[in-house]
Amino acid sequence: MDTFACVDCRQLLPVTPGSTTGYGHDTDGHFVCFACCGARDETALRAGDFKGVVLYYNGKEVTNWPGTLRMPVLHVREGRHNMARVQRRIYFAGPNRRLAATLYGDNTQLLCRVSLS
Numbered sequence: 001m002d003t004f005a006c007v008d009c010r011q012l013l014p015v016t017p018g019s020t021t022g023y024g025h026d027t028d029g030h031f032v033c034f035a036c037c038g039a040r041d042e043t044a045l046r047a048g049d050f051k052g053v054v055l056y057y058n059g060k061e062v063t064n065w066p067g068t069l070r071m072p073v074l075h076v077r078e079g080r081h082n083m084a085r086v087q088r089r090i091y092f093a094g095p096n097r098r099l100a101a102t103l104y105g106d107n108t109q110l111l112c113r114v115s116l117s
Contacts, residue, residue, distance in 0.1 A: 008036035024066065038068030042095045050099075050114035057103050057111055062092045074098065081105070091117050 002015040004023050007030035016022035023031045032040065041064045044052045055062050062071045074091045081087040084105035091100045100117035103109075 004031040004033075006031055006033040006036055008032055008039070020066070034066035034068045037066050038064055041069045045099070046095045048116075053114065055101060055111040055114060056109040057088075057090050057101070058109060062090060062101070062111065071095075071099075 003012050004015060004021075005012050006023065007026065011033065013022060013033055023033050024037050026032050026040075041053045044050075054065055056065070057073070061073055063069060071092045071094055074093055076091070077089040079087050079089070081104055086104075086106060088103040089100055090103055090111060091098065093099075098117045099114060101111035101114040103111055
């Protein structure tokens with residue numbers, strides 16, 4: 001069985017068989033386990049580094065890519081967009097403050113323009 005060592009927690013973990021591996025890569029190419037990905041994303045959001053975190057909206061909550069950081073949605077405001085037809089402003093409870101992000105169109109979960117609400 002293949003394994004990897006997480007650069008943050010230093011655990012030697014198995015590579016998950018199936019559709020995902022159980023790890024991500026940081027900007028330096030190091031392996032980071034999904035739990036540590038969530039911790040890194042939470043730390044970045046607490047510090048106000050909104051550009052360094054990729055977030056998704058699944059209709060109920062906002063999550064990071066592996067789903068190890070989950071934040072409840074507080075409110076959704078829907079509006080029009082000239083190219084995507086619809087845009088939604090998603091307000092959610094971040095780690096230490098209320099945040100907002102924009103979702104463009106009906107065929108994506110990827111949130112853009114994360115900011116303080």
